Amino acid sequence: MRRVSQAIKMEPIHVLSTIKFDEALLAQIRAVSERIVLSQHPAADAAQIPAEALAQAEVIYTYGALPNPDQAPRLRWVALNSAGRTTSFNTRCLRRM
Numbered sequence: 001m002r003r004v005s006q007a008i009k010m011e012p013i014h015v016l017s018t019i020k021f022d023e024a025l026l027a028q029i030r031a032v033s034e035r036i037v038l039s040q041h042p043a044a045d046a047a048q049i050p051a052e053a054l055a056q057a058e059v060i061y062t063y064g065a066l067p068n069p070d071q072a073p074r075l076r077w078v079a080l081n082s083a084g085r086t087t088s089f090n091t092r093c094l095r096r097m
Contacts, residue, residue: 012035013037014039016040018062020040051071060075
Protein backbone atom coordinates (compact mmCIF):
# COMPACT_ATOMS: atom_id res chain seq x y z
CA MET A 1 0.00 0.00 0.00
CA ARG A 2 1.32 3.41 -0.99
CA ARG A 3 1.39 6.12 1.63
CA VAL A 4 0.30 9.58 0.63
CA SER A 5 2.71 12.29 1.69
CA GLN A 6 1.38 14.55 4.41
CA ALA A 7 2.83 17.44 2.42
CA ILE A 8 0.08 17.00 -0.16
CA LYS A 9 -2.75 19.27 0.85
CA MET A 10 -6.22 17.99 0.12
CA GLU A 11 -8.60 20.46 -1.44
CA PRO A 12 -11.40 21.84 0.76
CA ILE A 13 -14.99 20.72 0.26
CA HIS A 14 -17.34 23.71 0.37
CA VAL A 15 -20.67 22.72 1.91
CA LEU A 16 -23.58 25.16 1.99
CA SER A 17 -26.63 24.67 4.19
CA THR A 18 -29.73 26.75 3.60
CA ILE A 19 -31.25 25.22 6.73
CA LYS A 20 -30.63 26.74 10.17
CA PHE A 21 -28.72 24.43 12.52
CA ASP A 22 -27.41 25.21 15.98
CA GLU A 23 -23.67 25.71 16.47
CA ALA A 24 -23.23 22.36 18.23
CA LEU A 25 -24.42 20.46 15.16
CA LEU A 26 -22.33 22.63 12.83
CA ALA A 27 -19.27 21.84 14.97
CA GLN A 28 -20.00 18.10 14.69
CA ILE A 29 -20.22 18.34 10.91
CA ARG A 30 -16.99 20.34 10.68
CA ALA A 31 -15.26 17.79 12.93
CA VAL A 32 -15.81 15.05 10.35
CA SER A 33 -12.94 16.36 8.24
CA GLU A 34 -10.62 19.33 8.20
CA ARG A 35 -11.44 19.59 4.50
CA ILE A 36 -15.05 20.64 5.19
CA VAL A 37 -15.69 24.35 4.84
CA LEU A 38 -19.27 24.69 6.04
CA SER A 39 -21.32 27.83 5.58
CA GLN A 40 -24.88 28.36 6.70
CA HIS A 41 -27.23 30.78 4.96
CA PRO A 42 -30.84 30.06 5.95
CA ALA A 43 -32.95 30.73 2.87
CA ALA A 44 -36.22 29.69 1.30
CA ASP A 45 -35.02 30.77 -2.15
CA ALA A 46 -31.63 30.79 -3.89
CA ALA A 47 -31.97 34.56 -4.41
CA GLN A 48 -31.51 34.98 -0.65
CA ILE A 49 -28.11 33.25 -0.66
CA PRO A 50 -24.94 35.34 -1.13
CA ALA A 51 -23.51 34.92 -4.64
CA GLU A 52 -20.06 34.05 -3.27
CA ALA A 53 -21.47 31.19 -1.18
CA LEU A 54 -23.25 29.74 -4.21
CA ALA A 55 -20.18 30.14 -6.43
CA GLN A 56 -18.03 28.15 -3.99
CA ALA A 57 -20.58 25.48 -3.04
CA GLU A 58 -19.85 21.89 -4.04
CA VAL A 59 -22.54 20.49 -1.76
CA ILE A 60 -25.87 22.11 -0.90
CA TYR A 61 -28.16 20.91 1.89
CA THR A 62 -31.55 22.54 1.46
CA TYR A 63 -35.33 22.28 1.64
CA GLY A 64 -35.47 23.44 -1.95
CA ALA A 65 -33.49 26.67 -2.43
CA LEU A 66 -31.85 25.54 -5.66
CA PRO A 67 -29.65 27.88 -7.71
CA ASN A 68 -29.39 28.07 -11.46
CA PRO A 69 -26.35 26.18 -12.79
CA ASP A 70 -24.51 29.41 -13.64
CA GLN A 71 -24.86 30.56 -10.00
CA ALA A 72 -23.22 27.40 -8.63
CA PRO A 73 -20.68 26.18 -11.21
CA ARG A 74 -18.84 23.93 -8.71
CA LEU A 75 -21.99 22.20 -7.42
CA ARG A 76 -21.68 18.40 -7.44
CA TRP A 77 -24.15 17.20 -4.83
CA VAL A 78 -27.57 18.35 -3.62
CA ALA A 79 -29.15 16.91 -0.48
CA LEU A 80 -32.81 17.74 0.04
CA ASN A 81 -34.12 17.76 3.60
CA SER A 82 -37.46 16.42 2.47
CA ALA A 83 -38.89 13.19 1.17
CA GLY A 84 -40.99 13.31 -1.96
CA ARG A 85 -39.58 16.55 -3.44
CA THR A 86 -39.97 15.20 -6.97
CA THR A 87 -40.85 18.69 -8.25
CA SER A 88 -37.26 19.70 -7.45
CA PHE A 89 -35.92 17.22 -9.99
CA ASN A 90 -37.24 19.37 -12.82
CA THR A 91 -35.11 22.38 -11.92
CA ARG A 92 -32.25 23.50 -14.15
CA CYS A 93 -29.86 22.88 -11.27
CA LEU A 94 -30.63 19.18 -10.98
CA ARG A 95 -31.11 18.53 -14.69
CA ARG A 96 -27.48 19.63 -15.17
CA MET A 97 -26.34 16.92 -12.77
